[in-house]
Amino acid sequence: MSSVLSKSQFFFMRNVSILDTIRGTSVKNFTLRSGSSTIKSINLQNVNNGLLSRNFFSNSSVSAKRLSLNRLFSNSSMARNVAAPIDLAAQTIKQQRPRTLLNSHKYVGYWLIGTSVLVFGIVVLGGLTRLTESGLSITEWKPVTGAIPPLNHEEWVAEFNKYKESPEFKQLNSHITLEEFQFIFFMEWAHRLWGRAIGFAMLLPATYFAVSRKTSPRVNRRLVILTLLLGLQGAIGWWMVKSGLEQEQLEERRSKPTVSQYRLTTHLGAAFLLYAGMIWTGLEILRENKWIKDPKKSIEIFQKLDNPALGPLRKISIALVGLTFITAMSGGLVAGLDAGLIYNTFPHMGDNIVPSKRELLDDTYARKEDKSDKFWRNMLENPTTVQLNHRILATTTFFAVLATHLYAARIKFLAPKSANRALHTMMGLVTLQVTLGIFTLLYLVPIPLASAHQAGALALFTSSLVFAANLRKPRAAIRILNGGLYTQQVRASKEAGSKILSEVSKLAK
Incomplete structure (x- = not known):
């Protein structure tokens, strides 16, 4: 199948993020023409590993009908069937500013x-x-x-x-x-x-x-x-x-x-x-721009992110973001109640690992006559219970990150290197954070240690965000697969276009 784009010289837009992967496609030749002379011809017959698909735009703005894409993936987690024809009808060329940008x-x-x-x-x-x-x-x-x-x-x-x-x-x-x-x-x-x-x-x-x-x-x-x-x-x-x-x-x-x-x-x-x-x-913005700058590398990353085997790790990364956030919020309750100034031992709280039930669920914290609010008020207002909750959440966070680190090490060849680096950083930060928390408790909450512990909580939260972000599928590609691709009126970039065309040509050979 050949698809011909005519009327003027077409280029890729530097700041439009449309990433896609075509596997097992029936496309044989992709030819660009200006008037009657061929500018570039790319043979895609042997492209099986993937192709970066983008919108083409003229050096003036193009108003075009919908470019319909039906099922671009074959044997993929995102779609199953190979596509029907790609049909582009250029209607008018107008000198005007673009209406919509797809990325920033x-x-x-x-x-x-x-x-x-x-x-x-x-x-x-x-x-x-x-x-x-x-x-x-x-x-x-x-x-x-x-x-x-x-x-x-x-x-x-x-x-x-x-x-x-x-x-x-x-x-x-x-x-x-x-x-x-x-x-x-x-x-x-x-x-x-x-x-x-x-x-x-x-x-x-x-x-x-x-x-x-x-x-x-x-x-x-x-x-x-x-x-x-x-x-x-x-x-x-x-x-x-x-x-x-x-x-x-x-x-x-x-x-x-x-x-x-x-x-x-x-x-x-x-x-x-x-x-x-x-x-x-x-x-997200920096990743999109990085993909555009290096098309060949972006194809490899996108193929990795599309691997169904990464699904569990992707869900775990989101869970870790939530867990680190909840643990930090429990630390806020500890700070608000000065709960760090009691039971300054670890791992014991007094003579036991866990204080007595009477101390954890004290009736004096209930305000209703029937004591129906005793449980939740002790959970949020009793300094002893609040400190125990924070210890449990902090320990859970540490072992959750450790387990994720061990699991990811077994499939590290499947995940992008940036995600693996973020997880290594997270493992180091959670270890440091637990250490800071213990010493802050043992030394009766000195200001330098307590401040470092709070900063460590936000640093750990940051690493969880970076880890999850690097496992996330590209939004633009999902939009293409779910709803089809619409051409946009944008200003073109000759330099970006020539670089991407060159990389695609290399991949096609």
Whole structure:
């Protein structure tokens, strides 16, 4: 079968990600013509291992009908039958900007990864703010004017007087001086200022990339969600702080002046989700651009990812992301309840591996007369039970990663090298994280160790995301197989096209 593309010279688009694999195809010749002269002829008769299939575009925009693709795979997990004819009808050529991009510019990926580093930093700084007991030092929420700290002695005295009205000062910190207050104030102020900086680092570039058409509609939707989540995160932060400033809430929780462990964990969880969204989207964009840059290598990777034998490992990778996230959130409950300051031994908790049932399910934590809430309140509010839960989850995470590492070693030739490297990193990080957790407990939660342990949790979560991302099938290829391929009006890149055509020609020989 021959397919002829005419009307003008056609090239591959540099920033359009359409990856596909054709196995056992009946295509014999693929000929490109300009007018009556043949530009390139590629014999595909012997191509059995795969071919990178992409959209072709002229150096002006092309408006075309649907390019119908029926069942491109043979003996594949994604489709079974070999295809029917490929039919392209070019209608008009118009000088205009492209309507839709299928993938985003690589700079968008770099920006998202860079912004995620800022989120990583603010999570660590937030942990230090909590460990130094600085989080309740600023008793007002001023998103705009709060960016400016007190600038003279009178303003510092006024700010200190506001803090003196808080339950924390009256019950715990009535002895501190103005200089000591300035330290805890600057810790909380720096945390809030960093959050504002992330807001600008997110909103301004996102607007620029969207207006300059460097992002696909899919990525635009994600950026909107991430921006909204970032704004919500600021509100969650104040909602958390407020729980430690109102005496009524403290009395209801029967708590000393500290923030609610529920709100603290919500704040931490939102930060993890924001970070995950940035990392995942950034990696996806960079992978798509990498595939376009190196077509031959991308074919090999795509064939590996399409192997049904990778299915179990792919599911395990997603489960590990969830497990590391849940373990980190249980750590948030430990931090909110100061549960790390009890049972500072390992692996025992007191005289036993597990404390007594009476201590784990204490009736005093129930608030209803019928004690129907005893179980879940002990699970989330009893420091002993919360610490035990965190130990169990941390141990489960370690052995889950270890088992995955051993399983992946048996099939390492099936997975991409990038996925194997990510899993090796994850194995090292989970070992380090467990070690940090044990020493943090044994040494009564010193600030350096506790801060490193929190950073280690996010680093481990990062490695799980990278591992899962490197096992994920290409979205663009799935779209082709499920719904067929539509030509897009885009600006062409001669250099990218010539390189890809050259690589495809080599593979065809």
